Amino acid sequence: MICEMCGNNVPATRACMVEGTMLNLCPNCSKFGDSYKPSNRSEERSSYSGGTNNAVIKERLERREKRMQTRDIYSANGGVELITDYGEVVRKAREKKGLTAEEFAKSINEKKGTIVKIESQTLVPDDKLISKLEKALSIKLKAAMTDGGVVGGGQKSQGMTLGNFIKTEKK
Ligand SMILES: [Zn+2]
Incomplete structure (x- = not known):
């Protein structure tokens, strides 16, 4: 086996x-x-x-x-980890789409406060939320860890x- x-x-x-x-x-x-x-x-x-x-x-x-x-x-x-600057990545991608935090939050059924906290990195999104954000903004928030x-x-x-x-x- x-x-x-x-x-x-x-x-x-x-x-x-x-x-x-x-x-x-x-x-x-x-x-x-x-x-x-x-x-x-x-x-x-x-x-x-x-x-x-x-x-x-x-x-x-x-x-x-x-x-x-x-x-x-x-x-x-x-084996994959949230990237260290996820907040900035989310904010930039959202701004690129011309959405306010509130508009973006609504579009993915989240609270505005959640988005604001993620963007300021005071909240670490869970896996579900991460994939939601990735899909909505066409971004990648996770990266494979290095072995070292x-x-x-x-x-x-x-x-x-x-x-x-x-x-x-x-x-
Ligand atoms: Zn083995």
Whole structure:
């Protein structure tokens, strides 16, 4: 089977949750994700109910820590990041269209205050709003991250592999 993260052909892959996406991962990569359990969380809890011992707590903490690290590696939106001067890009594109902030807000069903805040970069638009803005103004507000700098020192080449994978998968 092919690991969906590093692309290695391995005898068996494990279904893992990585940032809400189910991926079949080799044992090496599966540590980046949570084990995928089709059953819901309450069931998992009840199976531990015999005694919540320290080992279980420790394992959960470690798992949470790994999840945080994974989040750090490629940020919340999967390898692409909001560009740093998004406010200016939005404002310029809007002005080019000859719209006031209010007119523009109306045209995309948002509040004027939302647009003003985005343009002054006091509000970070969510993914939905970003794509709305991109469509309405024919602009790009997201850019693929560079590999340098973002990957923490603790993560070695696997972090890079992960970043590369996400980048090629989610264009
Ligand atoms: Zn792998």
